[in-house]
Amino acid sequence: MAPMGIRLSPLGVAVFCLLGVGVIYHLYAGVISSRIAGFRQKKTVDLRDLLALSIEASIQGGREVKRIREDDTLEERSKGKTKEGASEKLTLGDLNSHRKMYYLIKNTYPYLQVNSEEHDSSDGEATIWTRNIPDNVLNKIPGSKMVPSESVTVWIDPLDATQEYTENLRKYVTTMVCVAVNGDPVVGVIHKPFTGYTAWGMVGQGANVGPRGSYNANNPKVIVSRSHSGKVKGFIQQAFGNNTEIIPAGGAGYKVLALLDPSDDEYEKADMYVHVTYIKKWDICAGNAILKALGGHMTTLKGEEIDYSGSESNTGGLLASIKIDHKKLVSRLPPWDENK
Numbered sequence: 001m002a003p004m005g006i007r008l009s010p011l012g013v014a015v016f017c018l019l020g021v022g023v024i025y026h027l028y029a030g031v032i033s034s035r036i037a038g039f040r041q042k043k044t045v046d047l048r049d050l051l052a053l054s055i056e057a058s059i060q061g062g063r064e065v066k067r068i069r070e071d072d073t074l075e076e077r078s079k080g081k082t083k084e085g086a087s088e089k090l091t092l093g094d095l096n097s098h099r100k101m102y103y104l105i106k107n108t109y110p111y112l113q114v115n116s117e118e119h120d121s122s123d124g125e126a127t128i129w130t131r132n133i134p135d136n137v138l139n140k141i142p143g144s145k146m147v148p149s150e151s152v153t154v155w156i157d158p159l160d161a162t163q164e165y166t167e168n169l170r171k172y173v174t175t176m177v178c179v180a181v182n183g184d185p186v187v188g189v190i191h192k193p194f195t196g197y198t199a200w201g202m203v204g205q206g207a208n209v210g211p212r213g214s215y216n217a218n219n220p221k222v223i224v225s226r227s228h229s230g231k232v233k234g235f236i237q238q239a240f241g242n243n244t245e246i247i248p249a250g251g252a253g254y255k256v257l258a259l260l261d262p263s264d265d266e267y268e269k270a271d272m273y274v275h276v277t278y279i280k281k282w283d284i285c286a287g288n289a290i291l292k293a294l295g296g297h298m299t300t301l302k303g304e305e306i307d308y309s310g311s312e313s314n315t316g317g318l319l320a321s322i323k324i325d326h327k328k329l330v331s332r333l334p335p336w337d338e339n340k
């Protein structure tokens with residue numbers, strides 16, 4: 001019953017309600033449709049776009065790395081010590097590159113999980129991706145590859161081989177981006193700031209770099225860390241003999257390129273890459289994805305696949321190879337106890 005004897009006709013109420021909804025819709029149509037569009041956009045992401053964006057991010061970060069080295073304004077300091085007691089270095093090259101790479105990706109895809117080795121507390125950068133896809137990517141990957149955005153984890157190493165960067169050993173330095181889907185490394189980019197070369201690969205789609213013609217599995221040349229080596233020499237000699245050639249080199253990105261046939265520079269021609277100390281996922285994910293795209297392998301020293309979601313740690317060591325029976329290689333390694 002309406003108050004004071006006013007009778008409401010059901011039709012009048014219905015018309016009034018409809019008018020109300022219409023006014024509200026008119027006022028908020030823009031907001032509602034952009035929310036719906038935003039929600040739709042959030043649901044999937046194109047891996048080919050992410051590859052092109054990763055290439056652009058690694059190049060933009062690399063420009064900072066190069067400029068700061070050439071200006072000699074590194075402002076070198078220590079972030080602390082590794083588990084083995086080596087100084088973990090940080091320079092303005094790492095930080096500026098992080099800012100370029102992280103914000104370019106995060107501003108373009110705010111809802112993606114992006115894990116960078118470095119962090120900063122300032123306001124960030126207002127860069128956004130041009131959405132330009134390089135021709136060599138379009139040629140190798142003609143179509144979109146959509147995946148749910150919540151399945152994606154992006155790993156950024158704004159400057160790999162910081163130790164060598166401080167020693168002015170420029171050839172070891174790279175910037176890297178990796179895209180993992182449900183923990184699997186799927187897109188990898190390794191950029192060399194001082195030569196301008198960029199290697200990329202996408203699993204199941206293609207790569208712009210390839211393996212060498214042949215590899216020596218019986219008497220392999222093994223590439224290892226020069227500044228975080230641990231007891232790698234004894235480990236390798238136990239597996240492949242005391243006369244095994246061991247090549248110490250800086251950078252996890254560089255060591256993967258030394259297994260391949262990159263076109264920018266002369267590389268030591270390694271047959272496999274072994275790492276026995278702790279290492280983090282932004283150091284290894286891009287190399288893992290490129291190797292995988294080319295039919296190679298990167299696993300722990302027990303031969304387990306590495307999951308690139310969740311925590312940043314890889315404690316099981318590293319064995320990388322291509323065009324070699326990887327399982328057989330694992331079986332030749334001495335027993336591995338990651339707690340030792």
Ligand SMILES: Nc1ncnc2c1ncn2[C@@H]1O[C@H](COP(=O)(O)O)[C@@H](OP(=O)(O)O)[C@H]1O
Nearest residue numbers: 082159160161162225228250251252277278283
């Ligand atoms: N024991 C360890 N603890 C932490 N980081 C390690 C490590 N061993 C290697 N790394 C990191 O892995 C990358 C390659 O190392 P290496 O040149 O010794 O092979 C370097 O990355 P950053 O330079 O990006 O920090 C290095 O810091």
Ligand SMILES: [Mg+2]
Nearest residue numbers: 088089117162
């Ligand atoms: Mg570091």
Ligand SMILES: [Mg+2]
Nearest residue numbers: 157160161283
């Ligand atoms: Mg690194």
Ligand SMILES: [Mg+2]
Nearest residue numbers: 117157159160
């Ligand atoms: Mg780094």
